[in-house]
Amino acid sequence: MELDLICRNLGVVEYSDIWDRMKNFTQTRTKDDADEIWLLEHPPLFTQGQAGKQEHLLAPGDIPVIQVDRGGQVTYHGPGQLVAYVLIDLKRLGIGVRDLVNVLENSVIQVLAKNAIDAYPKPDAPGVYVDGQKIASLGLRVRRGCSFHGLALNVDMDLTPFDRINPCGYQGLKMVDMKHLNSNVVLSNIKVQLANQLAELLGYSYPTIQQGWK
Incomplete structure (x- = not known):
C-alpha cells in the first residue's frame, strides 16, 4: 500500500496540547496510517529534554519550563520559530534514527541555501549552524x-x-535567525520550502499543506 505524506499547517499551538496529540498519534497509529509532518509555532516556553540538566536553566523568569520526553537538553520556543514535528514510521521506510537526523539537518540546510544562507551540521552537536551560531x-x-x-x-x-x-x-552558544541573515525572509514561504524538502528527502512527492486537523 503506497501512502502519501500528510503535512499540516497548525498555526500557533500550546505545547502541552501538541505534545499530547503526538504521543497519542504515535501510540495508536497502525501500519496503514500515513506519515505526518506538523508545522506550527509555540507561545514562549523552554523545553527541557531527557538529558537536560538544571544548571543550563540560567534565569527562566516568567517563561514556563516544561520537562519533555525528547532527546537533548534545554531550548526555547516562541513566535517566529518554525517547528516541524515529524511523525514517521521509521521501520516502514527502512531508515534509522541517524538517517532521520540527517534528513532533518539536510532539509534545513537546503532551505537556508534557497534563501542565500550558507549553513552546515556538526557531527558532535545535532542541529544546523551558520558561522558558529545555531x-x-x-x-x-x-x-x-x-x-x-x-x-x-x-x-x-x-x-x-x-x-x-x-x-x-x-x-x-549564540543563536541566530534567518531574518538577521536575509531581510527578505517570510515565514509562510519558509514553511512551504521546509515541507517540500522534508518530503523529498524522505522519499515522498511534494505534499499539499492542509490547514488544521481536517
Missing part, C-alpha cells in the same frame, strides 16, 4: 518504531530568551 535545533523520540518531536528553525523571532539558558547545554 539556527536550528533537533530533538526526537522513537516509540513503536515511529518518531515524534522534530526540529525548530529560527526564522523571524525574538532571540533574547535564549540568553536565559545555555542553549542545548552549551554555555555561550
